[in-house]
Amino acid sequence: MTDETSPRDDASPLALEAWLPYRLFIVSARVAALLESHYGPTYGLTQASWRALAVIGDRPGLSAGEIARAAGLDQFATSRAIAHLMKLGFATRASASRDRRRASLSLTRAGADAFADIARLAGAIESALEASLSAAERRALDGALARLDEASAAIAARGLRGLQSG
Amino acid sequence: MTDETSPRDDASPLALEAWLPYRLFIVSARVAALLESHYGPTYGLTQASWRALAVIGDRPGLSAGEIARAAGLDQFATSRAIAHLMKLGFATRASASRDRRRASLSLTRAGADAFADIARLAGAIESALEASLSAAERRALDGALARLDEASAAIAARGLRGLQSG
C-alpha cells in the first residue's frame, strides 16, 4: 500500500506551510502585528479602527457602509470602529448628503496626522518587503495578486458548492 | 506646496487597497472564511483548532510548543486548540518521550478523516486560485512569496526600530 507507484509517497493530505493561502496569511499577519505594535500603544487604535481610519483618510466622505466594504469589515465592526475614531477625536461625521441616514465621515486634523504617521510606517514596511524582490518579481507579484484577488472573490461568491465539482 | 515637482500630486498617504500586505490579507481572509464555513458547521472546529489539526496531521508527534510555532498560534491558543481537538475526539496525547512535560500529539482515525476531508477542500481552493495564473506566474508568485516570507520575518525580528532608519 505504501510502495505502489509513487517514489515518494505523499502521505499528508495537506502541508499547511506550503498551502498558498496560508503563505499569504503569514506574511500579512506578521506585518499587521508589527504595524499594530505601533498604532496600538501610540494612538489606542485597534486593527479595525486603523483600517477605518485609513479608508476615511484615503477617501473622505464615504458612509459607514462604504467604509465597511472598503475596509473588509462588517457593518457592526465598522460602526464601532467609527465610534471609536470619533471618541479619539480622529473623525467627524457630517450629514451633508441629501440622504440623512448616511453620514459622510472625514478625518480631523489629529486623525489626518495619525494617519500620515502610520502610513509612513506602512509605506516603509512595504518598501522593505519590495526591496527583497527584483523589479520583474514585483511586476509578476502585482499581476498574480490581481488575479488571485479576482479568483478569490469569485470563489467566495460561488461558495463551497461551486468548488466540489468544478 | 501642492504643485512643486510631481505632476499628479499623490494626496493620500496610503491607499489601503493598494498596500501589498492588505492585498495579501484580503485573499487569505476570503479563503479562510470560506474554509471555515465548511469545517465550522461540519466539525465544530475553530480557525485555531483547524490549524492545529492540520499541523498534527501533517507532522504527528510534535509537542504543543512546536505546533504553536508551525501553526502561527501563541502558546495559550494552541493549548486550547489541542484541548478542543481532544474533546472532539480528533487528537490524542502520548507521553512517549523521555520528557514528560512535552506530550506528542497525533490524530485519531476520526481526526485524520476530518483532516483529509478539509484538506481536500483546501486543495480544491488552492487549485482554483492557481488556475487563474499561468505556469510562469505561479512560479514567480512562489518565488516572490518565499522572499516575502523571509523579508517579513526579518522585519518582524528587527522590530519597528529597524525600519525608521533603513
Place this chain on the structure above:
DNA sequence: GCCATAAGCTAGCATATTGCAAATATATCG
C-alpha cells in the same frame, strides 16, 4: 399627504474570545 415598508446605522446585551498571571508538572543542576 399619509401609511407601510425598506434602508442605514447604532445600542444593548448575552456570549465567546483573549491576554496574562499564576499554578502545575517535570527536568536539570549544584
Place this chain on the structure above:
DNA sequence: CGATATATTTGCAATATGCTAGCTTATGGC
C-alpha cells in the same frame, strides 16, 4: 535534595463579537 528552569495548562478579568431590536430617514403605493 533544594533551587531554578522549562513546558504546558488554568482561571479570571478585560475585550471583542454576534445578534436582536431600536431609531431615524427614505421611498413607494394609495
